Amino acid sequence: MKVIVVGNGMVCYNFCEKLRKNGSNSQFEITVYGEETRPAYDRVHLSAYFSGKTAEDLTMAPASWYAEQQIRLITGALVVKIDRVNKCITTHQGTTDNYDVLVLATGSSAFVPPIPGVDKQGVFVYRTIEDLELMTDYAKHAKTGAVIGGGLLGLEAAKAMLDLGITETHVVEFAPRLMPRQIDDAGSRILQSKLEQLGLCIHTSKSASAICGGEAINGIRFSDDTQLDVDMLVISAGIRPRDELAVASGLEVGPKGGIVVNEYLQTSDERIYAIGECALRNGLIYGLVAPGYEMAEVVASVIAGGGREKAFHGFDMSTKLKLIGVDVASFGDPFADGEACRTVVFEQTAKGVYKRINISSDGKQLLGGILIGEAENYNMLLQTCKNKIVLPPDPEDVILGSRGGQGDGGAGVLGLPDEALICSCEGISKGAICGAVNDGCETVDAIKQCTKAGTGCGGCLPMVKDLMVYTMKAQGKYVRNVLCEHFTYSRQELYDLVKLHRLNTYDEVLDHLGTGDGCEVCKPAVSSILASLWNEMILGKNNDTAQDSNDRFLANIQKGGTYSVVPRIPGGEITPDKLIVIGAVAKKYNLYTKITGGQRIDLFGAHLADLPAIWEELIAAGFESGHAYGKALRTVKSCVGSTWCRFGLLDSVSFAIRVEERYRGLRAPHKIKSAVSGCIRECAEAQSKDFGIIATEKGWNLYVGGNGGSKPQHAQLLATDLDSETCIRYIDRFLMFYISTADPLTRTATWLNKMDGGIDYLRNVVVNDSLGMAEQWEREMQALVANYACEWKVAVNDPQIRKRFSHFVNAPDEKDPTVRFESMRKQKKVTDWK
Amino acid sequence: MMNRSSNDSITWFPACKLEDVPANGGVCVKYNDEQIALFHFARRGEWYASQNLCPHRQQMVLSRGIIGSENGEPKVACPFHKKTFSLVDGHCINGAECAIKVYPVKVEDGQVFIGVSKCVEEVYA
Known part of the structure; x- marks a missing residue:
C-alpha cells in the first residue's frame, strides 16, 4: 500500500x-x-x-x-x-x-490579523526556525519590541525577545487578561504582575489598528488612539x-x-x-x-x-509550561463553577503564587484547576483528575500540601491505576512503565529507550523515576545510591556513620566502612565529610593524600601546573594597606593578578615551592586563606550598603563580613557562595547565590538554592523580614541540613530541586523546625565555627607540611623546569597546553 | 621489596628515603632531565612509579594525583581532568588517552630505588 x-x-x-x-x-x-x-x-x-x-x-x-x-x-x-x-x-x-x-x-x-502595515520590515511571526533566524538578525538593531497576543505562544515570543536583548518588551493582548483560554482572571492578574516584575510591559484590552512607520515599523497605533513606539513586532494572535x-x-x-x-x-x-x-x-x-x-x-x-478499534474522542487540553521562569498550568476544566462544583483557591500575591482547584460538590472528585507560580503538583493533580481518584477528606491538602517527612512523594504515583497516562506526549501508561522496569529497565534512560516515555516534553520524567524506584522497591530491590566501589553507602549514610563512630581520618573510615584502596571519588568525598563534621586541619593526621588535588596543596592548580592564590577579603572590603601588600607580593613572586567575580583578588602562576613563602607574607599582613581551592564557603559579596548608598536600607557590608567570618572554611558537598544586598536593587546579585540576603524596610529577606554556572538558577525566597540573629540561625540550619544530606558535588540548587516538596518542605524544616533538628544543627554549626583556624597559618608553621610543597622530592630547591610563561598585556601568562 | 621482575638491562637509582613519600600518595623524582612520579600504596605495602607527564594535556603533574584502585588494580588520577591510569601497565582506564610508562620500584634499608632501562631518555625525546 x-x-x-x-x-x-x-x-x-x-x-x-x-x-x-x-x-x-x-x-x-x-x-x-x-x-x-x-x-x-x-x-x-x-x-x-x-x-x-x-x-x-x-x-x-x-x-x-x-x-x-x-x-x-x-x-x-x-x-x-x-x-x-x-x-x-x-x-x-x-x-x-x-x-x-x-x-x-x-x-x-500563524494567524496575521488584517491590520494595515503588517507587511513592514521588522514585523514577524513566531512559527519556524527561519522566522527565528530573521528575528535574531533584526533584533541586533532593535531596542524596543512588542508582541501582539498574550497567549501561550505570544508569551514564548516575548521571552525570545528578552533573550535577544530587547530590554523593553511589550505584550499587547486584545482580551482583558493574559492566556484567556487557559487561566482565570485572578490567576491572570498574578501571572501579569510576575511577568511585569521580570521586565515585560503588559497591555490588556488593547487592539492594534495600524502598524506605523515607513518601510520599517516604528510603532503601533491602537483603536483607542494611543500609540506605542517599537523597533520590532512579533504577531502571535493565534494559528490558522x-x-x-x-x-x-x-x-x-x-x-x-x-x-x-x-x-x-x-x-x-x-x-x-x-x-x-x-x-x-x-x-x-x-x-x-x-x-x-x-x-x-x-x-x-x-x-x-x-479497523475501528481506535478512534479519536477529543483530547484533554491540560498543559503545564514554564513561561519566562514562571510555572503556569491548567488541567481538566479550569473554569468549572456553579452548583455542581466547589472551588478552593490559594493565593500568595507577594510570592506570585496562585492555585485553584475545582472539586465536585460531594468533595470526592477533582474536576480541574489552575496553578501559577508553583506547579510541582501538576502531574499528580492531572492524574487525580483524569483517573477520577477519590480525594482525601480535606481536598485542599492537594494544593496546600500536608507533606510530612521525606519519602512519601512517590506514594501518590503508586495510588494511580495501571492505565493512568504518565507520558501524554507518547501515550505511555503507568502499566507500560512498570512493565518495562519489571523487564529489567532499571534506569530512567533505559525506560526512555524501551518505552519512549519522557522523550517528548520530558515533563513526566520525575514521575517515571518515582515509578521506577517504587517498582524496584516492590520487587524487593533496594535502589542504592552508593559512592563508589569502595563504599556501598550514599554520602548521607556515610556522613551519619562517620559521625556515629567518631572517625577522624580517611584510613579509619576505609578500615571501618569500606574496602580496597579508595579512589579519586571516595577520597575527596570522605575528606569533605570529615572536614564538615570536625573542621580539623585537613592536611593533618596523614589526611593530605586523601584530599582532592587542590585541597592537598591549599591552592588552585592552573594550566602548566602552577597554582593560584586567593586571600580572603570578607564582604569585598579591603584597606589600601592590604591592597598594597597584595601588589607587593604579586610583584615579588611575579604573579598575574586579576579581580575575581566574588570581589577578591586572584594571584596566578605561583610555583608549588613558593606557596608557603607567599602565604607567610600574606598572613603577616593579616590575610587568611580564601578557600578558593575547597568545596567550602567561598565569598560573601556585598553591595556598598546604607553606609554610603542613598538607596541602602541596611548595612550590607557589615552583615556580609559577619556572615563570611562565621562560615569561612566551612566545607560542604560543593562550593557555597553568598551575597548581601542593601536593598531590592540587588547590586550584590544575592539571588544567584546558594544563600543570598536582601535588606527590606523591616529586616532581611533570605533566599536559598541559587547558582550561576552552566545551569543558572535563581534562589528561592525562604523567609522574609528577619532580624540579623534569626537570619543567621536560619542559615545555620539550612547549611547543616544541606551538608548532612546532599550527594557529593551537588550544589544547593540541585539539592533543593531534588527535594521532595521543594522550597515549601525546606521552609517547614528550617523555619518551622518540622524535623526537630534545629537546635542540634545550630549547636553543630557553633562547634564548627568555634573550631575554625586558617589552614594556611597552620601549614606555614608546620615543617612536616611545608616539606610537601616542593616539586622534586630529591631536589627540593629546584622548580619544575617545564613551566613556561609568555607575556600578555604587561603581565605574564602560562604557555597554552596542547 | 619490589613488585616487578627486574632484568639485566635495568639500572636502579636511589630516588629518596622511604619517609620522604607520603603514605598512600606520591612525589616527583628528578632523574637526570626526566621527571618520574613515585607512589607509595602504604595500605598494601606496594610501590609504583610512572612518568610524571599526563599524556592528555602534556602536564607534569601525575605525582600530585590521587591514587587508588579499580577492581584491585592500582591507579593514579590526574589532578587536571581525572584521567586515570593503571600503575601496573600504564594503560588509560577511563578514556582513549595513550598509555603512560611505568617503572619498577624497590625499597632497601629505608631507601627507595627506581629501575630505569638504558633507553628511558627516549621516552621523552
Missing part, C-alpha cells in the same frame, strides 16, 4: 514512527513531502533556539533515520494539487506521485490551519478553517486523512502536540488494519 504524507512536522514524524511499528516495510511504501528544507523539528521547544540550541538539536530525527526506515523524504517540496479521482498529487515543481492513502499533516500557520490544499481539492472544511474529520480522522474523502493542527474535529482545532500524536496513533492503527 502506498502512503503519502503531506507535511513534515512533529505529528508527521510521529505518524511515520507508529506506522512503521504497526506494519512491515514491505506492507507500506511511505513517502513524505515537506515544504520546509529541514526534516521535522521540535516546534514545542522552538524557544530553546534562543538559549543556545541549534537547529540540529531540535531535529526530531536526521534525514538518515528516514532512509533507515525506508521512508522517502522529499523536503522543500510544496504539494499544490490532489487529483482525487486518479489518487495522485502534484508538487509546485510539477512532479506527480500516486497514493493509496493520503495523510494531510499540513499543520498551521493550513487547509488551502484541502480547499483546492474540494474536501470539506470548517467555516473558520480546518479540515473536517470524523473520529477516525478521515476527511470527506475516505482515502484521505488529516491529523494535527490542520484537522477540525467536532468544531475544534487541537493546537498542542499531544493530541496530534494521539491522532497519528489512530490513523496508523486504522490503515494498518486495526
Whole structure:
C-alpha cells in the first residue's frame, strides 16, 4: 500500500514512527513531502533556539533515520494539487506521485490579523526556525519590541525577545487578561504582575489598528488612539490551519478553517486523512502536540488494519509550561463553577503564587484547576483528575500540601491505576512503565529507550523515576545510591556513620566502612565529610593524600601546573594597606593578578615551592586563606550598603563580613557562595547565590538554592523580614541540613530541586523546625565555627607540611623546569597546553 | 621489596628515603632531565612509579594525583581532568588517552630505588 504524507512536522514524524511499528516495510511504501528544507523539528521547544540550541538539536530525527526506515523524504517540496479521482498529487515543481492513502499533516500557520502595515520590515511571526533566524538578525538593531497576543505562544515570543536583548518588551493582548483560554482572571492578574516584575510591559484590552512607520515599523497605533513606539513586532494572535490544499481539492472544511474529520480522522474523502493542527474535529482545532500524536496513533492503527478499534474522542487540553521562569498550568476544566462544583483557591500575591482547584460538590472528585507560580503538583493533580481518584477528606491538602517527612512523594504515583497516562506526549501508561522496569529497565534512560516515555516534553520524567524506584522497591530491590566501589553507602549514610563512630581520618573510615584502596571519588568525598563534621586541619593526621588535588596543596592548580592564590577579603572590603601588600607580593613572586567575580583578588602562576613563602607574607599582613581551592564557603559579596548608598536600607557590608567570618572554611558537598544586598536593587546579585540576603524596610529577606554556572538558577525566597540573629540561625540550619544530606558535588540548587516538596518542605524544616533538628544543627554549626583556624597559618608553621610543597622530592630547591610563561598585556601568562 | 621482575638491562637509582613519600600518595623524582612520579600504596605495602607527564594535556603533574584502585588494580588520577591510569601497565582506564610508562620500584634499608632501562631518555625525546 502506498502512503503519502503531506507535511513534515512533529505529528508527521510521529505518524511515520507508529506506522512503521504497526506494519512491515514491505506492507507500506511511505513517502513524505515537506515544504520546509529541514526534516521535522521540535516546534514545542522552538524557544530553546534562543538559549543556545541549534537547529540540529531540535531535529526530531536526521534525514538518515528516514532512509533507515525506508521512508522517502522529499523536503522543500510544496504539494499544490490532489487529483482525487486518479489518487495522485502534484508538487509546485510539477512532479506527480500516486497514493493509496493520503495523510494531510499540513499543520498551521500563524494567524496575521488584517491590520494595515503588517507587511513592514521588522514585523514577524513566531512559527519556524527561519522566522527565528530573521528575528535574531533584526533584533541586533532593535531596542524596543512588542508582541501582539498574550497567549501561550505570544508569551514564548516575548521571552525570545528578552533573550535577544530587547530590554523593553511589550505584550499587547486584545482580551482583558493574559492566556484567556487557559487561566482565570485572578490567576491572570498574578501571572501579569510576575511577568511585569521580570521586565515585560503588559497591555490588556488593547487592539492594534495600524502598524506605523515607513518601510520599517516604528510603532503601533491602537483603536483607542494611543500609540506605542517599537523597533520590532512579533504577531502571535493565534494559528490558522493550513487547509488551502484541502480547499483546492474540494474536501470539506470548517467555516473558520480546518479540515473536517470524523473520529477516525478521515476527511470527506475516505482515502484521505488529516491529523494535527490542520484537522477540525467536532468544531475544534487541537493546537498542542499531544493530541496530534494521539491522532497519528489512530490513523496508523486504522490503515494498518486495526479497523475501528481506535478512534479519536477529543483530547484533554491540560498543559503545564514554564513561561519566562514562571510555572503556569491548567488541567481538566479550569473554569468549572456553579452548583455542581466547589472551588478552593490559594493565593500568595507577594510570592506570585496562585492555585485553584475545582472539586465536585460531594468533595470526592477533582474536576480541574489552575496553578501559577508553583506547579510541582501538576502531574499528580492531572492524574487525580483524569483517573477520577477519590480525594482525601480535606481536598485542599492537594494544593496546600500536608507533606510530612521525606519519602512519601512517590506514594501518590503508586495510588494511580495501571492505565493512568504518565507520558501524554507518547501515550505511555503507568502499566507500560512498570512493565518495562519489571523487564529489567532499571534506569530512567533505559525506560526512555524501551518505552519512549519522557522523550517528548520530558515533563513526566520525575514521575517515571518515582515509578521506577517504587517498582524496584516492590520487587524487593533496594535502589542504592552508593559512592563508589569502595563504599556501598550514599554520602548521607556515610556522613551519619562517620559521625556515629567518631572517625577522624580517611584510613579509619576505609578500615571501618569500606574496602580496597579508595579512589579519586571516595577520597575527596570522605575528606569533605570529615572536614564538615570536625573542621580539623585537613592536611593533618596523614589526611593530605586523601584530599582532592587542590585541597592537598591549599591552592588552585592552573594550566602548566602552577597554582593560584586567593586571600580572603570578607564582604569585598579591603584597606589600601592590604591592597598594597597584595601588589607587593604579586610583584615579588611575579604573579598575574586579576579581580575575581566574588570581589577578591586572584594571584596566578605561583610555583608549588613558593606557596608557603607567599602565604607567610600574606598572613603577616593579616590575610587568611580564601578557600578558593575547597568545596567550602567561598565569598560573601556585598553591595556598598546604607553606609554610603542613598538607596541602602541596611548595612550590607557589615552583615556580609559577619556572615563570611562565621562560615569561612566551612566545607560542604560543593562550593557555597553568598551575597548581601542593601536593598531590592540587588547590586550584590544575592539571588544567584546558594544563600543570598536582601535588606527590606523591616529586616532581611533570605533566599536559598541559587547558582550561576552552566545551569543558572535563581534562589528561592525562604523567609522574609528577619532580624540579623534569626537570619543567621536560619542559615545555620539550612547549611547543616544541606551538608548532612546532599550527594557529593551537588550544589544547593540541585539539592533543593531534588527535594521532595521543594522550597515549601525546606521552609517547614528550617523555619518551622518540622524535623526537630534545629537546635542540634545550630549547636553543630557553633562547634564548627568555634573550631575554625586558617589552614594556611597552620601549614606555614608546620615543617612536616611545608616539606610537601616542593616539586622534586630529591631536589627540593629546584622548580619544575617545564613551566613556561609568555607575556600578555604587561603581565605574564602560562604557555597554552596542547 | 619490589613488585616487578627486574632484568639485566635495568639500572636502579636511589630516588629518596622511604619517609620522604607520603603514605598512600606520591612525589616527583628528578632523574637526570626526566621527571618520574613515585607512589607509595602504604595500605598494601606496594610501590609504583610512572612518568610524571599526563599524556592528555602534556602536564607534569601525575605525582600530585590521587591514587587508588579499580577492581584491585592500582591507579593514579590526574589532578587536571581525572584521567586515570593503571600503575601496573600504564594503560588509560577511563578514556582513549595513550598509555603512560611505568617503572619498577624497590625499597632497601629505608631507601627507595627506581629501575630505569638504558633507553628511558627516549621516552621523552
